[in-house]
Amino acid sequence: xxxxxxxxxxxxVLLAAMRLGEEDAHALAIVDxxxxxxxxxxxxxAVYVTLRRLEEKGHITTWLGDPRPERGGKxxxxxxxxxxxxxxxxxxxxxxxxxxxxxxxxxxxx
Amino acid sequence: xxxxxxxxxxxRVLDPDRVDDVVGDLQELHQRRRARRGAxxxxxxxxxxxxxxxxxxxxxxxARGLAQAGGLSRVELRLALRLLAKQPVMTLTSVVALGVxxxxxxxxxxxxxxxxYGELPFPDPERWVNIESYAAESxxxxxxxxxxxxxxxxxxxxxxxxxxxxTVEVNVVHPGGEIERVAxxxxxxxxxxxxxxxxxxxxxxxxxxxxxxxxxVVVVRESLWNRRLGxxxxxxxxxxxxxxxxxxxxGVLPDAAGYPAEGELWLPLNEATHGAVSLRDGTDSRFVGIxxxxxxxxxxxxxxxxxSDQISAPGRGAEPLRYQVRALARLMVSPQIxxxxxxxxxxxxxxxxxxxxxxxxxxxxRTSRRGAELAVRTALGxxxxxxxxxxFAESAVMGALAAGVGLAGAGAILALYDRMLDExxxxxxxxxxxxxxxxxxxxxxxxxxxxxxxxxxxATRTDPxxxxxxxxxxxxxxxxxxxxxxxxxxxxxxxxLGGATLFAEGFRRYVDPAxxxxxxxxxxxxxxxxxxxTTLPSDAIPPDSLAGLMTALARTLGEHPEVRAVGFASDxxxxxxxxxxxxxxxxxxxxxxxxxxxxxxLLLALEQAPVTGRDFEATDLGADAxxxxxxxxxxxxxxxxxxxxxxxxxxxIPESDGPGDDAPPWRTIVGVVPDVMxxxxxxxxGGVYVPLAARRTAALALRVxxxxxxFAGVLRRAVYDLDPDLxxxxxxxxxxxxxxxxxxxxxxxxxxxxxxxxxxxxxLAGVYSIVSLSVTRRTRxxxxxxxxxxxxxxxxxxxxxxxxxxxxxxxAVGAAGGLALARVRLFVFxxxxxxxxxxxxxxxxxxxxxxxxxxxPARRALAIQPVEALRHDG
Numbered sequence: 012x013x014x015x016x017x018x019x020x021x022x023x024v025l026l027a028a029m030r031l032g033e034e035d036a037h038a039l040a041i042v043d044x045x046x047x048x049x050x051x052x053x054x055x056x057a058v059y060v061t062l063r064r065l066e067e068k069g070h071i072t073t074w075l076g077d078p079r080p081e082r083g084g085k086x087x088x089x090x091x092x093x094x095x096x097x098x099x100x101x102x103x104x105x106x107x108x109x110x111x112x113x114x115x116x117x118x119x120x121x
Numbered sequence: 122x123x124x125x126x127x128x129x130x131x132x133r134v135l136d137p138d139r140v141d142d143v144v145g146d147l148q149e150l151h152q153r154r155r156a157r158r159g160a161x162x163x164x165x166x167x168x169x170x171x172x173x174x175x176x177x178x179x180x181x182x183x184a185r186g187l188a189q190a191g192g193l194s195r196v197e198l199r200l201a202l203r204l205l206a207k208q209p210v211m212t213l214t215s216v217v218a219l220g221v222x223x224x225x226x227x228x229x230x231x232x233x234x235x236x237x238y239g240e241l242p243f244p245d246p247e248r249w250v251n252i253e254s255y256a257a258e259s260x261x262x263x264x265x266x267x268x269x270x271x272x273x274x275x276x277x278x279x280x281x282x283x284x285x286x287x288t289v290e291v292n293v294v295h296p297g298g299e300i301e302r303v304a305x306x307x308x309x310x311x312x313x314x315x316x317x318x319x320x321x322x323x324x325x326x327x328x329x330x331x332x333x334x335x336x337x338v339v340v341v342r343e344s345l346w347n348r349r350l351g352x353x354x355x356x357x358x359x360x361x362x363x364x365x366x367x368x369x370x371x372g373v374l375p376d377a378a379g380y381p382a383e384g385e386l387w388l389p390l391n392e393a394t395h396g397a398v399s400l401r402d403g404t405d406s407r408f409v410g411i412x413x414x415x416x417x418x419x420x421x422x423x424x425x426x427x428x429s430d431q432i433s434a435p436g437r438g439a440e441p442l443r444y445q446v447r448a449l450a451r452l453m454v455s456p457q458i459x460x461x462x463x464x465x466x467x468x469x470x471x472x473x474x475x476x477x478x479x480x481x482x483x484x485x486x487r488t489s490r491r492g493a494e495l496a497v498r499t500a501l502g503x504x505x506x507x508x509x510x511x512x513f514a515e516s517a518v519m520g521a522l523a524a525g526v527g528l529a530g531a532g533a534i535l536a537l538y539d540r541m542l543d544e545x546x547x548x549x550x551x552x553x554x555x556x557x558x559x560x561x562x563x564x565x566x567x568x569x570x571x572x573x574x575x576x577x578x579x580a581t582r583t584d585p586x587x588x589x590x591x592x593x594x595x596x597x598x599x600x601x602x603x604x605x606x607x608x609x610x611x612x613x614x615x616x617x618l619g620g621a622t623l624f625a626e627g628f629r630r631y632v633d634p635a636x637x638x639x640x641x642x643x644x645x646x647x648x649x650x651x652x653x654x655t656t657l658p659s660d661a662i663p664p665d666s667l668a669g670l671m672t673a674l675a676r677t678l679g680e681h682p683e684v685r686a687v688g689f690a691s692d693x694x695x696x697x698x699x700x701x702x703x704x705x706x707x708x709x710x711x712x713x714x715x716x717x718x719x720x721x722x723l724l725l726a727l728e729q730a731p732v733t734g735r736d737f738e739a740t741d742l743g744a745d746a747x748x749x750x751x752x753x754x755x756x757x758x759x760x761x762x763x764x765x766x767x768x769x770x771x772x773x774i775p776e777s778d779g780p781g782d783d784a785p786p787w788r789t790i791v792g793v794v795p796d797v798m799x800x801x802x803x804x805x806x807g808g809v810y811v812p813l814a815a816r817r818t819a820a821l822a823l824r825v826x827x828x829x830x831x832f833a834g835v836l837r838r839a840v841y842d843l844d845p846d847l848x849x850x851x852x853x854x855x856x857x858x859x860x861x862x863x864x865x866x867x868x869x870x871x872x873x874x875x876x877x878x879x880x881x882x883x884x885l886a887g888v889y890s891i892v893s894l895s896v897t898r899r900t901r902x903x904x905x906x907x908x909x910x911x912x913x914x915x916x917x918x919x920x921x922x923x924x925x926x927x928x929x930x931x932x933a934v935g936a937a938g939g940l941a942l943a944r945v946r947l948f949v950f951x952x953x954x955x956x957x958x959x960x961x962x963x964x965x966x967x968x969x970x971x972x973x974x975x976x977x978p979a980r981r982a983l984a985i986q987p988v989e990a991l992r993h994d995g
Contacts, residue, residue: 037146038146039146039149039150055170056173056174059139059142059143075141075142079149081148081149081152082144082145082149083122083123083144083145085140085141085142085145086142086145087142087145087146088142
């Protein structure tokens with residue numbers, strides 16, 4: 012596999028961003044989504060670092076929206092998952108699925 | 122919203138392109154938490170989270186920045202930061218303590234340098250001089266007369282220019298009819314030739330503007346231009362109503378133009394007569410001289426003195442005057458004050474030295490405990506330089522953090538005071554100058570770093586094998602000097618804490634007055650005459666004309682249905698009047714009590730009525746009225762022993778034993794009133810009211826049924842209609858009188874306490890490190906003594922003896938110092954006498970805390986198993 016293999020947390024962040032869609036994907040919403048679906052706490056600073064790394068890899072692009080009063084006049088940074096990011100997610104998924112296939116029929120016993 | 126300081130901190134430490142998302146997210150989360158958990162929990166949570174973010178993002182940036190600046194490797198710095206973060210209490214104590222020391226020295230030095238040895242922001246600043254004249258006989262300030270002025274202008278060759286300047290406050294009437302009080306200056310226009318100012322629009326004042334009969338013109342400051350004139354580039358030629366006269370705006374000066382004060386408009390003074398203002402009484406018009414090229418102040422003084430002496434030669438009838446000429450930016454500092462300043466600065470530096478030495482002690486103690494770690498690194502091949510560099514980096518980072526904290530704190534406090542003190546001369550801009558900041562920070566960082574290098578060199582000298590076996594333990598020890606420093610610090614913290622406690626108590630009494638007043642229903646203001654050239658030179662305003670104006674104003678205001686009462690006073694409640702020595706008839710003891718002049722309506726406006734006797738009446742104010750007085754109940758009780766004092770007499774004691782006819786008259790007491798006067802002395806002494814004498818300014822109190830501040834416009838209009846030249850300032854509710862003063866004192870009070878607590882923490886950490894070190898060093902000895910059956914108490918006392926002695930000496934010296942500090946009466950409010958238990962209590966508390974600091978290492982000592990101790994040292 013190439014150097015662009017996704018880490019587990021990167022995968023979670025990318026999946027959340029894809030699910031939320033361009034308009035609603037931003038750091039806070041991603042944290043909430045991960046927490047709601049996995050039931051485990053996601054650290055916000057970890058999400059920032061991950062988003063930055065994903066952006067450096069070219070998986071996502073981010074841009075600042077309009078200033079909002081409830082944010083003390085600060086803007087939100089929105090996240091768009093690029094085709095390269097989508098491809099990376101698929102690649103991770105098939106890698107995982109391939110790994111599962113060789114295991115016993117009832118994965119619950121692992 | 123999240124706290125402002127937190128978002129400001131984050132904005133500083135985060136990468137600029139990530140500030141919006143991170144701070145915005147924090148704000149958004151804060152809102153959510155507020156809605157769900159309540160304000161208090163949300164605040165706590167957000168603050169903790171924000172601090173965490175600041176540390177995480179800040180250390181990374183700091184490490185990068187320091188690495189670039191110091192030529193150290195990033196790994197070393199990261200390691201240093203991580204080690205500091207692993208001992209948060211010690212790091213925080215050291216950083217805050219060092220920061221306080223650095224801030225004190227940098228701030229104190231900046232104030233003295235800029236306040237006393239400032240430099241004018243002009244070309245040839247040394248040519249600007251201040252000229253003052255004194256009556257030769259009495260030595261009092263005396264005005265220069267027109268004849269002398271003309272002689273100086275004609276013949277004083279040492280002066281290239283002689284002008285005058287005066288700060289004023291004038292009423293400006295804006296087109297809507299709104300009246301605004303604007304600070305400005307009257308300046309002889311010729312002065313502008315010597316100033317480096319370039320107008321933003323239009324022109325400066327020119328000589329013709331100062332000729333008699335010239336059309337009234339005004340130059341406005343950029344701030345006023347933007348605020349009130351819409352920044353209109355075609356403003357020149359527009360008319361501004363200044364003090365009831367139409368003035369043509371001829372130019373706009375940039376905000377940076379500060380001469381002669383930070384006002385917003387400049388009006389011309391008559392060039393030839395200086396508006397005659399400086400020739401009259403003690404108004405604050407000042408001569409401004411520009412020395413001729415090559416002349417010095419002394420040459421100018423000699424010339425002026427000779428010219429003056431010719432005019433006051435015998436037979437000429439003029440009063441002899443004595444002249445003084447000195448550089449404009451040099452405030453008059455007597456040698457005593459100079460010595461005082463040097464002493465004060467030395468104290469500040471001593472505080473920094475004591476703190477730095479103690480931080481050094483702590484570093485040394487910590488290094489000695491890391492002997493094994495350093496040995497492992499040496500054994501693994503780290504060079505000695507590498508290890509020393511590592512320890513150096515740790516201390517340097519700590520020093521840098523402390524310098525940042527200290528300089529930021531000093532800068533913030535100076536900025537606060539710069540804004541609050543509007544009496545500062547224009548060239549004084551209180552701030553921590555970059556060179557000062559740099560010098561202080563460099564010294565502090567260097568000092569802490571050097572303290573780390575000595576133990577580092579010692580620690581790396583030992584053979585790694587010895588160090589690992591423990592033989593190298595305790596090679597570092599805190600010597601006699603270190604002990605002395607810890608004792609000094611204990612003393613400093615006890616003195617500061619004691620002083621701060623007393624100060625805070627005095628402050629609390631000052632802000633929580635013992636009496637109730639209708640604070641929210643009374644509007645107050647300063648009100649007075651402001652002589653201006655529109656009425657000069659024949660402006661001899663009779664000093665009693667204010668009485669007529671006050672009566673007229675009271676009548677006008679009384680016509681408003683909302684107004685219940687109007688009164689005037691020399692000093693308002695909620696401010697502390699100066700006390701005068703007062704003599705009571707039949708009792709030769711002299712005791713000081715404040716004397717406040719009031720008019721009949723004042724007590725009514727404050728909703729106070731005499732307990733016995735009567736209030737003042739209009740007839741009491743007349744020039745030929747019988748001298749009368751009112752006293753407060755407390756005064757009656759303390760000076761007469763009874764409140765039945767109507768008919769008794771008192772008087773102010775003359776300042777000096779001059780001729781008898783100057784002695785103030787005996788005043789008959791006509792009434793006793795409730796205690797509604799702030800008293801600076803012992804609280805029970807009370808005060809005296811007298812009918813308000815003729816004076817140039819007075820305070821006004823207005824009891825209204827409406828919201829007092831909503832009535833301010835009516836008041837301004839009434840005063841303006843009476844006379845556009847009248848000054849009306851400080852229009853605030855009674856409850857807000859003196860609020861700025863109180864805020865400054867509150868800052869000072871909490872600052873003192875904070876410094877006391879920090880130094881105490883540091884000294885306790887010092888005690889801890891002494892005991893800890895001595896336990897480590899004497900492990901073997903203790904083991905043997907315990908093995909031989911010595912009582913644990915004896916062993917313990919031999920370990921704690923030295924620390925206990927240091928603590929005791931420090932605390933005792935500190936208590937004595939604190940008592941002395943509390944006796945210094947420097948403030949407008951009385952610092953109360955120390956209660957008997959305060960300093961003994963502080964000493965006991967310090968001792969208890971010190972014992973606690975000793976307890977941890979002492980327990981370690983007693984837990985040492987003899988066999989283990991011997992084996993380890995084998």
